[in-house]
Amino acid sequence: MSGPTPRKGIMDIRPYKPGSSEAPGIEKPAKLSSNENPLGASPKAIEAYKTCADSLHLYPDGAWVKLRESIAARYELDAERLVCGAGSDEILQMVGKAYLNPGEAILRSEFGFLVYGLVAKQSLADIQVAEEKNCTADVDALLAAVTDKTRVVFVANPNNPTGTYLPASEIRRLHAGLPENVLLVVDEAYAEYMRRDDFETALPMASQFPNVLVTRTFSKIYGLAALRLGWAYGPADVIGALNRVRGPFNVSVPAQAAGAAAIHDLEFEERSVEHNEQWRPWLEREIAKTGLKVTPGYGNFVLVHFDPEGAKTADAADNFLKSKGLIVRPLQPYGLGDALRMTVGTEDENRRLAAALQEFVSGA
Ligand SMILES: Cc1ncc(COP(=O)(O)O)c(C=O)c1O
Structure with missing residues (x-):
């Protein structure tokens, strides 16, 4: 008896491994492995979440009307062109279900978010990869990698x-070089943190073009x-397709209520950005002082490079940090x-992280 056989290709998928939350022997380690918010949750969202306790026996609104209206009001969007998901992860999965046939392909840059590859594999689609320059997506390489399967x-x-x-x-140049039948998904999971003059959200492009989707x-x-x-x-049309492949009640009542409140909690949003703007550059500077190479980044995390071999590898650093109760990715x-990858934490966590890396580098 061998039991039921999963669909072709399913067992070839390497399951997504989330950031670890445990450091053996340490009771309350600092979890800096999943890019969570060190300030906690929006207080307005917590308040809204609590009001849901009396209605847990009722199904959620399968069309997320109030939530969509809140998002639309905040960003001046058409509420009819919004789709909501159990995390933006679920929306990425919807894209795969709706747009990928076996043998077709997704294209991502070399160090693009891991879930894009999972989405492809779930649909038996291929993964096309464009090399990056200095850990940055390269539009020429992306455009050169497009084929009629993409x-x-x-x-x-x-x-x-x-x-x-x-x-x-560059995002506009990428879009302009793509055939119209290719969907460009601009994943803006960290866009709210961006404070760079040459950065813009692609939301206006998603309003304008038939083949641009922005996820948040x-x-x-x-x-x-x-x-x-x-x-x-x-x-x-894209939203219509995504709505056809999702679960009917995919977002819970507390999530919808909390989200509708959070999106108008500008005070918390600003506080989160300010904290990140203070501590991400601080971490980058302090870590660079140890001699380690840091890729300048703009999310709520830092990317630190180690020796490929010897005593100061990333593996060794990971173990050392864990022994100090600091969990990174x-x-x-x-x-x-x-x-x-190390998430920007609380002030205390950031100071501990910088000190531990200094100790790691200078240790025998
Ligand atoms: C680039 C990117 N996209 C999407 C996600 C998924 O986020 P969530 O499913 O929590 O919305 C993440 C989470 O870390 C991410 O880093």
Whole structure:
């Protein structure tokens, strides 16, 4: 008896491994492995979440009307062209279900977010990869990699795990070079953190073009990772396709209520940005002082490079940090085995992290 056989290709998928949350022997380690918000969650969202306790027996609104109206009001969007998901992850999965046939392909940049490859594999689609320059997506390489099999191009802006970004002009150039039947997904999970003059959200492009979808998440800037909530904005036809492949009640009542409140909590959003603007550059500077190479990034995390061999590898650093109760993210699955990604934490966590890295580098 061998039991039921999964669909072709399913067992070839390497399951997504989330950031670790445990450091053996340490009771309350600092979890800097999943780019969560060190300030916690939006207080307005917590308040709204609590009001849901009396209605847990009722199904959620399967069309997320209030949530969509809140998002639309905040960003001046057409509420009819929004789709919501259990995390933006679910929306990325919807894209695969709706747009990829076996044998077709997605295109991503070399160190693009891992989930894009999972989405492809779930649909038996191929993964096309364009090399990056200095850990940054390269539009020429992306355009050169497009073939007649390419159906979806995924670009995270800024990207995880590198933290690098493409200026608005480059995103527009990428779009202009793509055939109209290729969907450009601009994943803006960290866009709210961006404070660069040449960065722009691609939301206006998603309003204008028939083949641009922008995804966002409540997991980062609003601190609602536990609730699983994301949204996307795009052309009516694309939204219509995504709505056909999702679960009927895919976003829970508390998630919808908390999201609708969080998106108008500008005070918390600003506080989160300010904290990040203070501590990400601080971490980058302090870590660079140890002699370690840091890729300048713009998300809520830093990318630190280590020696490929010897006593000061990323693996050794990861173990050392763990022994100090600091959990960071190894990046072998990204092909960045010599680097670690570290979330910007609380002031105390950041100071401990910088001190531990200094100790690691100067240790025998
Ligand atoms: C680039 C990027 N996109 C999407 C996601 C998914 O976020 P969520 O499913 O929590 O909305 C993440 C999470 O880390 C991310 O880094």
